Amino acid sequence: MSALLAEDLLNQMIPPLKSTDTTAKAARWLEEFHVGQLPVVTGTHYQGLITENDLADYENPDTQLAELPLRYADTYVQHDQHFFRIMELAIQNRIQLVPVLDEQQEYAGVVTVSDALAAFGPVPGPAGQGSILVLTMEERDYSLSQISRYVEENNAKILSAHVVADEHDPFRIRLTLRLNTDNLARITATLERFGYLVSAQFSGTAAVSEDEQDRFDALLRYLSV
Template identity: 40%
Template sequence: MQAYDFINNLIPPLKVTDNAKKALAWMEEIRINVLPVVDDGEFKGLVTDDLIYTVNNPNLEIGKMETESLACFVYQDKHIYDVLRVASEHHSNMVAVLDRDLRYLGVITMEDAIAAFTDSLSIQAQGAVVVLSMFMTDYSMYEISRVIESENAKILSSFITVDPLDDSKIKVTLKLDKVELRHIKATLERFGYRIIDHYQEENEPDREQDRIGNLLRFLDI
């Protein structure tokens, strides 16, 4: 799940000597609104169509514009989680990938990153989702797993978020390998776990699933 594995080779970098007209033409061709700028292997930031329209000079060289998000990059050996984090911090739909010598290697789009993130969380696997609320001091994945496995179920993946209403509490979102939650919920509650939400899927193996929709539901966005 390293960043290098998800570089999108269909997105070319702009040179500092390219002009605004060429940048817009490339954006229209590949249907994207942002492109990386590279000068002799050095990442110089991102240029957006909004910036180009604001400058309003089709012949102006990219190198003479104030590019954005110079720090919007990850090293090639970073996890896909870091790609999503950097994209969120810079409010960008694209993140550059550099080697440890700061040489430009390519970019990852958020569409590609979300698809990879979804796969890592077993979103496409058949099963239900349960969300627990607890104090951070009470959190133990070992204990939670032990309770769930006592019902012959497995945790496929988990995700932890801080409760926005109480920073001493967390929400633990679990993707399980079982569709039926009735007995699992009862056992969790018997052991003192508070269930604040759950998503129980239909047991239809051939049903199409919306990858991005399931991801957002899993992350409780």
């Protein structure tokens, strides 16, 4: 199973804009690359994202991007962060791509939502069905066959699974599961009973807040592309 880390998903076809570039160039590149945002850098330092809406406020095509109040300066992932975090940021901020920083905190590139989802794999079944479950556990406790048995005992199946080291603890791992059911209550109860930590979940029928439901719906829309 691939780890699906940000550094493995970088899109080499989308270049960053420089802070000395003009709004005219930014508009041209947004159209050329068919994206709603592009990263802006000063040297190798990530400054933020420029969007189509940002450019609409500036009529002078020679205005440099350094003069614009860029947003999303704090919206990025580290090179060794997981697919799940990329999707979290994309959904929360309603953006099509997420900047990536390297070990020196310098700009490394971007991961697009479409590239991340292509790596995760296609979603079988009707759009809007299914769920995402993220488990955290000690590496020595990891057994996909055992976890699959617990899931199947609750009349569900694992459609895909990806594992990555926990960025905060080298002895723990994070397992992202895609399931063919949108009812996670019994599954999570079973897994927790056997000592697995459910660190995140997106389920269409769980009792969640309106904001959480919006995030889940957005994720399933992405997964249905």
